[in-house]
Amino acid sequence: MNKAFKLSLLLILYSSFSFAQPLPGSQGSYPQVRIIKSKQPLVIIGSLETNYSSLIIAPDNLKIIKTYTDSLELVPFGEKGKDGVVLAQLKDKTPLLRLLDVLDYYKVPAQDRTLKVLVNKAGINPDLFLADVKRIEKIEKIKQDITSVMRYSWNKDEQYLNIVTMKD
Numbered sequence: 363m364n365k366a367f368k369l370s371l372l373l374i375l376y377s378s379f380s381f382a383q384p385l386p387g388s389q390g391s392y393p394q395v396r397i398i399k400s401k402q403p404l405v406i407i408g409s410l411e412t413n414y415s416s417l418i419i420a421p422d423n424l425k426i427i428k429t430y431t432d433s434l435e436l437v438p439f440g441e442k443g444k445d446g447v448v449l450a451q452l453k454d455k456t457p458l459l460r461l462l463d464v465l466d467y468y469k470v471p472a473q474d475r476t477l478k479v480l481v482n483k484a485g486i487n488p489d490l491f492l493a494d495v496k497r498i499e500k501i502e503k504i505k506q507d508i509t510s511v512m513r514y515s516w517n518k519d520e521q522y523l524n525i526v527t528m529k530d
Contacts, residue, residue, distance in 0.1 A: 403429070403446030404439060407492070410458060411442065416486040418493035418527050419456065426450050461491040468501045470523065477503070478514060480524045485514055499526045 402413040407424075430436055430447040439447050452458075459467065465475055479488050483504075504524045506514060514522070 401445035403448050404443045405448045405450055407450050407452060407458065410492055412490045412492040413487060415481070415484065416488075416490040416492065418481065418497050418525070419452070419458070420494070420497060421530060423453050423456060423494075424450050425453050456494045456496075458492045459495060461488050461493075464491070464493050464495060464498065464525070465501070465523075467495050468498070470501055474503060474523060477521055477523045480504075480514075480522050482527055483524055484512075493525075497528050499528055501525050 402415060405412045405414060405417060426448055428449045430439070430443070430449075436443045436447060461479065462475075479486060479491070483506075502524050503521050505519065505521055508518055514520075
């Protein structure tokens with residue numbers, strides 16, 4: 363049952379974005395697309411805060427200790443914990459690095475560090491980014507596909523840092 367609960371929790375949390383149809387009769391040079399971010403709980407691993415979309419680790423390395431969903435339990439976590447809190451720990455002593463440390467590790471040039479960061483072409487919260495560098499295949503500079511359903515910018519020439527992770 364515990365394994366089924368974890369699996370269902372992960373499935374719910376990994377659904378990251380939802381789209382809506384353009385409003386009837388809407389005019390403009392670009393189609394109207396409304397992007398609604400799904401609610402993601404705050405994940406606390408030791409003293410490090412993250413969320414599931416900004417976390418790069420082996421899935422079987424995360425042990426969930428406790429989840430908080432009741433509004434009274436979430437009060438001490440403030441605004442960050444409004445969508446729930448998951449207390450977790452790593453099963454082994456894998457070092458986790460923040461975004462700037464990962465960019466240092468991969469020797470990303472200074473001029474590229476101001477670009478928006480994607481993980482496997484999906485947006486993340488750079489402030490909550492946390493990664494095991496052994497799970498990263500490469501960091502590449504890309505432009506978003508012009509036909510992509512998910513747009514991060516209407517600027518067709520905007521570049522991004524895309525962190526490509528290992529497949530599980």
